[in-house]
Amino acid sequence: MEPRSRSATPDGGARERLPNLFEVLSRRTLAPVDLFSFYIYMRDVQRSVDYLDFWLDVSQHMSLCRHYVRELRRSVLISTPDLEKGAGSKRSSAILDHYSYPLDRTSSDQGPSGTARQPSKERERLSTDQRLSAFLREDNTVGRHSPHNSTASQKSEHNTPGSEQPPRPSFVANSGTGTPSLLNNSNNSPQHTVARADIRASAEKILYTYLLPGAEREIILPQGILNEITTAIEKQGRDDPEVFDAAKDYVFQAMERDAFPGFLRAKALGNIVQPSLLLRLILGLVSMFAAFWTAFILIFLAKSRATRCWVIWPFTFGVYFLASHQYLLDPILALAGYSEYTIGSVHRIKEPFVR
Incomplete structure (x- = not known):
């Protein structure tokens, strides 16, 4: 059995748990549970x-x-x-x-x-x-x-x-990628x-x-x-x-x-922001409606099974988007090791315990 992953922190410590609020405010955590993510959550x-x-x-x-x-x-x-x-x-x-x-x-x-x-x-x-x-x-x-x-x-x-x-x-401050990045100035005295x-x-x-x-x-x-x-x-x-x-x-x-x-x-348990959740719900419902409508049309037109099997794709997209909305988790993003900061903006998951 492999040993449990220990979550490394910027100050050299380690933890085998999710961070607490004090650690987030003290900038001891990494993305996606860092202070900047908490700021966006409090704002949006x-x-x-x-x-x-x-x-x-x-x-x-x-x-x-x-x-x-x-x-x-x-x-x-x-x-x-x-x-x-x-x-x-x-x-x-x-x-x-x-x-x-x-x-x-x-x-x-x-x-x-x-x-x-x-x-x-x-x-x-x-x-x-x-x-x-x-x-x-x-x-x-x-x-x-x-x-x-x-x-x-x-x-x-x-x-x-x-x-x-x-x-x-x-x-x-602007990080050069179009997304504001947190300035780690908690330990810096005024100049x-x-x-x-x-x-x-x-x-x-x-x-x-x-x-x-x-x-x-x-x-x-x-x-x-x-x-x-x-x-x-x-x-x-x-x-x-x-x-x-x-x-x-x-x-x-x-x-x-x-x-x-x-x-x-x-x-920590999901990787999708609220606007993206709403978009996935809409896309999931539209995909499921299109899948059922197409399936019935093909049956009534007496199309062959080889033709009707293509309806699997809209069903797959519908289930994928609805499941992502339900569990606040995009499995493809999770497997790739990314999490959304804002809609259309993703960052790599750096907190070992969360990853």
């Missing part, structure tokens, strides 16, 4: 891509905060030699020294609100992220640390959920120095885009969570990542409960 099937965009923007806000503190720590160490440090400089440098480990970590080490998936590291992760948020709150109050030559936060253009291109220009104003603008952009009533891409959250976030940003002046933790957890659980099971059924 669930019609709730705003929830996924909110998650991605909050994760990007966390990366922005880490980059800011990392650059701040570097500027303090460079501009303030040890012999010239005063009491305040020593205190600032000592505080910033605590961030060397968490700032070098990637978002893939975090759970819904940054919770580490490894139980032995959860307490350490919570401590470092809390220190990060605490420092940002203190730095916002003091208002004396800000690296120069910063770039302002860029506003992204958003399209409707049903548009052809996902509404995140920074999230996808330019980040100022405190950029963090503030990022937090306000998330608030005004997704959370406030009547926002451009408003998502449904419990009123208590909305009130806490609004008060923290608008009245308390906070912009640290902890502000969005409750909302991020709620969105993660909503996607995990309502969208992700259907995504696995469609992409």
Whole structure:
């Protein structure tokens, strides 16, 4: 007996199961259960891509905060030699020294609100992220640390959920094949120095885009969570990542409960997208009708068996298309090792366990 196939992951791990939502969001999976496929599913099937965009923007806000503190720590160490440090400089440098480990970590080490998936590291992760948020709150109050030559936060253009291109220009790019491809930038820090104003603008952009009533891409959250976030940003002046933790957890659980099971059924157990399913249903019904009609006509005309045997072809096409529609699976595509991203666009299946 051959050993069971082990599913390799981009970070060198292996699993003998289907991925979970955390692994998909962390870009640890391959096609057809990668983050880009999940984005298309949320956009075209669930019609709730705003929830996924909110998650991605909050994760990007966390990366922005880490980059800011990392650059701040570097500027303090460079501009303030040890012999010239005063009491305040020593205190600032000592505080910033605590961030060397968490700032070098990637978002893939975090759970819904940054919770580490490894139980032995959860307490350490919570401590470092809390220190990060605490420092940002203190730095916002003091208002004396800000690296120069910063770039302002860029506003992204958003399209409707049903548009052809996902509404995140920074999230996808044209791969040269006419189909947007996911940019794996989860581990890349911003290329330019980040100022405190950029963090503030990022937090306000998330608030005004997704959370406030009547926002451009408003998502449904419990009123208590909305009130806490609004008060923290608008009245308390906070912009640290902890502000969005409750909302991020709620969105993660909503996607995990309502969208992700259907995504696995469609992409891990099938290889056809919704528009293609409808097309196959129509073609299957037309083929079956043509097959029965032709068969009866040939019988009534008393044609020979050699002539009537050609009716096998429309029956074959009809059964093939109807079975593909029923089981969300094209057997020819499956044998060739391909899966549909969008109608007319197929990509090779790279996830070993799914293949």
